[in-house]
Amino acid sequence: VQLVESGGGLVHPGGSLRVSCAASGFSFTAYWMDWLRQAPGKGLEWVAIINIDGSAKAYADSVNGRFTISRDNTENSLYLQMTGLRPDDTAIYYCARNRGFNSYDTWGLGTLVTVSS
Amino acid sequence: QSALTQPASVSGSPGQSITIPCTGTFSDVGAHNYVSWYQQHPGKAPKLIIYEVRSRPSGVSNRFSGSKSGTTASLTISGLQPEDEADYYCNSYGYTGLFGGGTKVTV
Numbered sequence: 001v002q003l004v005e006s007g008g009g010l011v012h013p014g015g016s017l018r019v020s021c022a023a024s025g026f027s028f029t030a031y032w033m034d035w036l037r038q039a040p041g042k043g044l045e046w047v048a049i050i051n052i053d054g055s056a057k058a059y060a061d062s063v064n065g066r067f068t069i070s071r072d073n074t075e076n077s078l079y080l081q082m083t084g085l086r087p088d089d090t091a092i093y094y095c096a097r098n099r100g101f102n103s104y105d106t107w108g109l110g111t112l113v114t115v116s117s
Numbered sequence: 118q119s120a121l122t123q124p125a126s127v128s129g130s131p132g133q134s135i136t137i138p139c140t141g142t143f144s145d146v147g148a149h150n151y152v153s154w155y156q157q158h159p160g161k162a163p164k165l166i167i168y169e170v171r172s173r174p175s176g177v178s179n180r181f182s183g184s185k186s187g188t189t190a191s192l193t194i195s196g197l198q199p200e201d202e203a204d205y206y207c208n209s210y211g212y213t214g215l216f217g218g219g220t221k222v223t224v
Contacts, residue, residue: 034214102209107162107164110162
C-alpha cells in the first residue's frame with residue numbers, strides 16, 4: 001500500500017500549481033481520499049476530501065474557491081489543483097487514504113509547495 | 118469549527134507512562150467515537166496509531182492506548198521509550214477535518 005505525491009515546487013503569489021498523488025497496492029476506487037497539509041514548523045491541517053467516484057467534494061474554508069480536488073480512477077491518481085496561491089499556502093502537501101470517519105491510515109511522503117516572490 | 122486542544126508539550130522518563138489529552142466539544146469529540154491519533158517523527162509523514170478512540174492498527178505497539186470521557190479524548194503511552202519522542206496529533210470526525218494543534222513528546 002503506497003501513496004506517492006509529486007508536482008510541488010516554487011510558485012509566485014497568485015500563481016497556480018497542480019500536485020498529484022499516485023496510489024498503488026490497494027483498491028483505489030474503494031476509498032475516499034483527502035489532501036492535508038503542514039506548514040513549516042506547524043501542525044496538520046485538513047485541506048480537501050473526495051468521495052470514491054469524485055461526485056462529492058469538500059474543502060477547508062481557507063482554500064475553498066481556490067483549490068480543486070479531483071481523481072482519476074483509471075489511473076489510480078488523486079490531484080489537487082491550486083490557484084490564487086498565497087504565501088500562507090506554503091506547506092508540505094500530503095495525500096491520505098481515508099479509512100472512514102476522517103481517519104487516515106495511509107499517508108504519502110508529501111510534496112513541498114513554496115509560495116514566494 | 119475550532120481546532121481540537123492539545124498541550125504543546127509533554128515529557129517523561131524512559132519506562133514511565135504519559136497521557137496526552139485532546140479536548141473538543143459536544144459537536145465533535147463528544148458526539149461520537151471517531152477520534153484518531155497520529156505519531157509524526159521529524160521529517161516524516163504522520164502515522165496512524167489509534168482510531169475509533171481506542172483501536173490500534175496492525176503493527177502498532179500495545180504501549181499506545183486511547184480513551185475518551187465526555188469531550189476529551191486521551192492517548193496514553195506506557196513504558197515510554199526513546200523512539201516515542203515525536204509529535205502527536207489527534208483528529209475527530211466532523212463535517213470537515215478537525216485536528217489538534219499537536220503535542221511534542223520528549224523522552
